[in-house]
Amino acid sequence: MNTMESYLEGKWRIGTGKRTTLVNPSTGEAVAEASSEGLDMKAALEFARAAGPGLRAKSWKERGEMLRVMSRAIHAHRDELIGLAIMNGGNTRSDAKFDVDGASGTLAAYADLGVELGDARVLPDGEAVQLGRGARLFGAHAWVSRQGAAVHVNAFNFPAWGLAEKAAVALLAGVPVVTKPAISTALVSHRIVKILVDEGACAPGALSFIAGSTHDLLDHLDGQDVLAFTGSSDTGALLRGGKSVLAHSVRVNVEADSLNAAVLGPDVEDGSDLFHLFIGDVVRDMTQKTGQKCTAIRRVYVPRGKEELVEERLSERLAAIKVGNPSLDEVTMGPLATEQQLKDVRRGVARLETCARRVFGDPNVVSPIGEGTSRGFFISPILLVSDSPEPTDAVHTHEVFGPVATLISYDGSADAAAALVRAGWGGLVSSVYSDDKAFVKSFVLAVAPFHGRVTIGSSKMAGQAIPPGTVLPQLVHGGPGRAGGGEELGGRRGLAFYMQRVAIQGDRALVESILA
Numbered sequence: 001m002n003t004m005e006s007y008l009e010g011k012w013r014i015g016t017g018k019r020t021t022l023v024n025p026s027t028g029e030a031v032a033e034a035s036s037e038g039l040d041m042k043a044a045l046e047f048a049r050a051a052g053p054g055l056r057a058k059s060w061k062e063r064g065e066m067l068r069v070m071s072r073a074i075h076a077h078r079d080e081l082i083g084l085a086i087m088n089g090g091n092t093r094s095d096a097k098f099d100v101d102g103a104s105g106t107l108a109a110y111a112d113l114g115v116e117l118g119d120a121r122v123l124p125d126g127e128a129v130q131l132g133r134g135a136r137l138f139g140a141h142a143w144v145s146r147q148g149a150a151v152h153v154n155a156f157n158f159p160a161w162g163l164a165e166k167a168a169v170a171l172l173a174g175v176p177v178v179t180k181p182a183i184s185t186a187l188v189s190h191r192i193v194k195i196l197v198d199e200g201a202c203a204p205g206a207l208s209f210i211a212g213s214t215h216d217l218l219d220h221l222d223g224q225d226v227l228a229f230t231g232s233s234d235t236g237a238l239l240r241g242g243k244s245v246l247a248h249s250v251r252v253n254v255e256a257d258s259l260n261a262a263v264l265g266p267d268v269e270d271g272s273d274l275f276h277l278f279i280g281d282v283v284r285d286m287t288q289k290t291g292q293k294c295t296a297i298r299r300v301y302v303p304r305g306k307e308e309l310v311e312e313r314l315s316e317r318l319a320a321i322k323v324g325n326p327s328l329d330e331v332t333m334g335p336l337a338t339e340q341q342l343k344d345v346r347r348g349v350a351r352l353e354t355c356a357r358r359v360f361g362d363p364n365v366v367s368p369i370g371e372g373t374s375r376g377f378f379i380s381p382i383l384l385v386s387d388s389p390e391p392t393d394a395v396h397t398h399e400v401f402g403p404v405a406t407l408i409s410y411d412g413s414a415d416a417a418a419a420l421v422r423a424g425w426g427g428l429v430s431s432v433y434s435d436d437k438a439f440v441k442s443f444v445l446a447v448a449p450f451h452g453r454v455t456i457g458s459s460k461m462a463g464q465a466i467p468p469g470t471v472l473p474q475l476v477h478g479g480p481g482r483a484g485g486g487e488e489l490g491g492r493r494g495l496a497f498y499m500q501r502v503a504i505q506g507d508r509a510l511v512e513s514i515l516a
Contacts, residue, residue, distance in 0.1 A: 028375030036212030051205025064114015103164035148224030256484035265434025291403035324369025348400030418446035426481020
């Protein structure tokens with residue numbers, strides 16, 4: 001049995017006490033175990049903080065070069081990491097590539113940003129302004145690196161990308177990282193850190209890894225540390241209310257639940273490229289990672305009169321999905337990540353059925369392809385239809401984290417579509433598919449305050465559109481309300497979370513010399 005170690009205080013350490021068992025979700029077979037009990041979390045945090053001066057002594061460009069080495073190290077072990085993701089995460093090869101390549105790609109994107117920012121160590125924020133009658137007294141704003149450590153608590157669904165996308169931004173900002181993946185799928189995260197350590201890709205002390213619980217780690221955070229979390233809104237609320245977080249005003253970023261929506265405009269005709277794009281994006285988001293994506297489409301809005309057409313087209317595509325052991329080439333959707341996930345999805349479907357009718361799939365009936373799958377955590381894609389949606393319906397209040405979506409009609413107006421989307425009270429992303437500029441503009445502006453990102457599908461972009469469920473390092477990721485109120489990535493915008501904006505005023509020459 002493989003025992004995962006934590007990498008703390010510059011050494012690989014094995015915890016004591018009861019261990020958590022990791023399994024292959026396709027077969028239920030145990031593949032590894034881990035524990036972080038007995039490890040000194042306070043010392044680990046202090047060690048990470050102590051690495052900060054060395055990291056911050058590097059320029060933007062030098063830290064970017066470190067990220068480039070990290071990106072290349074991950075890419076060099078791509079096939080091995082994909083294999084682990086298939087075994088421990090239940091990913092198809094395509095899904096695993098989506099995660100692993102997202103990790104190396106995000107690191108590379110922030111490496112490029114480091115080169116762009118150059119040899120400085122301070123990030124100016126806007127233009128300097130004259131403060132007095134004379135030209136000498138000036139003031140300016142700048143971003144400077146925080147002096148603590150970044151604690152990253154990640155979700156189970158993206159063990160590679162989740163680790164790398166947070167670490168890339170923090171390390172470029174000059175803040176050492178203590179990363180803690182969800183234990184159920186942590187083999188990929190563990191292997192990535194092992195690769196980076198063995199190859200000396202990171203500056204000493206810049207990256208620590210916890211295989212297991214954080215125990216009392218968060219009790220030792222102070223005002224220069226930051227905490228970034230991806231997961232459920234319930235856990236996010238607990239972290240925000242932690243004693244040290246409140247006492248020291250620790251900066252916290254939460255990315256949580258999201259009832260993402262896709263809206264079909266009334267102008268889109270069956271058989272058009274834009275209609276095919278809409279259907280393809282919905283099916284992809286329902287089934288990629290077995291629907292275990294925070295950006296997956298959960299609500300599908302279509303103009304009244306097109307419900308049966310869209311239901312038929314979606315059902316045709318979903319019927320072609322082959323569920324089974326993702327190690328087989330013919331399989332296009334693997335299992336859910338854990339037994340608890342399977343229970344939660346089944347309960348969630350039952351909850352949605354209080355306000356919608358199921359038209360495709362059965363949460364309790366599936367025939368997975370492959371030997372040894374009888375103990376796996378498989379489920380079929382599920383499509384429901386809500387005929388008379390109300391803002392308080394479960395479809396607008398409860399996210400089912402699996403291959404599940406609900407089809408809902410609206411009266412064809414942008415205002416009506418936006419009102420239904422807003423009933424989700426905050427999301428990571430929503431998308432609209434239309435060539436009607438007035439419809440698109442009205443819809444986008446109406447839902448924008450409730451989302452971190454809005455994507456527009458149009459006929460001119462159909463051949464090169466990026467699916468709404470794909471998170472890009474150049475654009476912000478996060479959302480208000482139910483989605484957690486956080487914001488990550490977005491190029492240089494992501495650096496702000498790990499830095500302090502400060503106003504500097506005084507003699508113009510001195511101010512400018514500090515910002516150079």
